[in-house]
Amino acid sequence: MISLDVDQNLIAVTVMGQFTLADYREFEEAVAHGIAFEGKVNLLFDLRDMLSYSVDVAWEELKFSREHKNDFGRIAILTGDEWVAWSMWVNRMFMSADIRLFDELEAAQAWVTGGELPAPVI
Numbered sequence: 001m002i003s004l005d006v007d008q009n010l011i012a013v014t015v016m017g018q019f020t021l022a023d024y025r026e027f028e029e030a031v032a033h034g035i036a037f038e039g040k041v042n043l044l045f046d047l048r049d050m051l052s053y054s055v056d057v058a059w060e061e062l063k064f065s066r067e068h069k070n071d072f073g074r075i076a077i078l079t080g081d082e083w084v085a086w087s088m089w090v091n092r093m094f095m096s097a098d099i100r101l102f103d104e105l106e107a108a109q110a111w112v113t114g115g116e117l118p119a120p121v122i
Contacts, residue, residue: 001015001016001017001018001020001023002014002015002016002019002023002026002027003016004026004027004030006030006033006034008038009034009038009039009040009041009042009073010041010042010043010044010112010113011027011030011031011034011041011042011043011044012043012044012046013027013030013043013044013045013046014046014049015045015046015047015049015050015053016049016050017049017050017051018050018051018052018053018054019047019050019052019053019054019057020053020054020057021054021056021057021060023057024057024060024061024064025060028060028064031043031064031068031071035068035071040070040071040072040073041071041072041073042072042073042074042075042076042112042113043072043074043075043076043112044075044076044078044108044109044112045075045076045077045078045079046078046105046108047077047078047079047081048078048079048080050079050081065095068095069095069096070095070096072095072096072097073097073098074097074098074099074100074111074112074114075095075097075098075099075100075112076100076102076108076109076111076112077099077100077101077102077108078101078102078103078104078105078108079101080103
């Protein structure tokens with residue numbers, strides 16, 4: 001199940017439980033609408049409550065990423081799942097977007113809306 005929140009060129013997606021192909025299609029429609037009316041869009045994916053996704057979602061994500069490789073500005077992903085992180089790195093090969101992983105919602109929101117990343121703590 002997903003929850004979508006669209007605000008101008010920002011699309012925030014929260015996935016809860018199983019991420020299905022129907023959910024992904026709903027996301028694709030929101031992105032297509034955003035691109036048509038805003039140009040490049042920024043995405044905020046909150047995947048912290050995602051339990052799983054199917055192979056057809058992974059395949060659709062790969063196809064969609066290739067078709068829209070220049071349609072995204074920033075993509076912030078909230079996750080603790082290493083497979084999702086790995087998938088993000090694979091998608092970077094097909095997209096011109098700036099894609100970053102986050103642990104905290106506030107930092108992801110700040111960055112995806114145009115803020116800078118905090119300096120690393122040494």
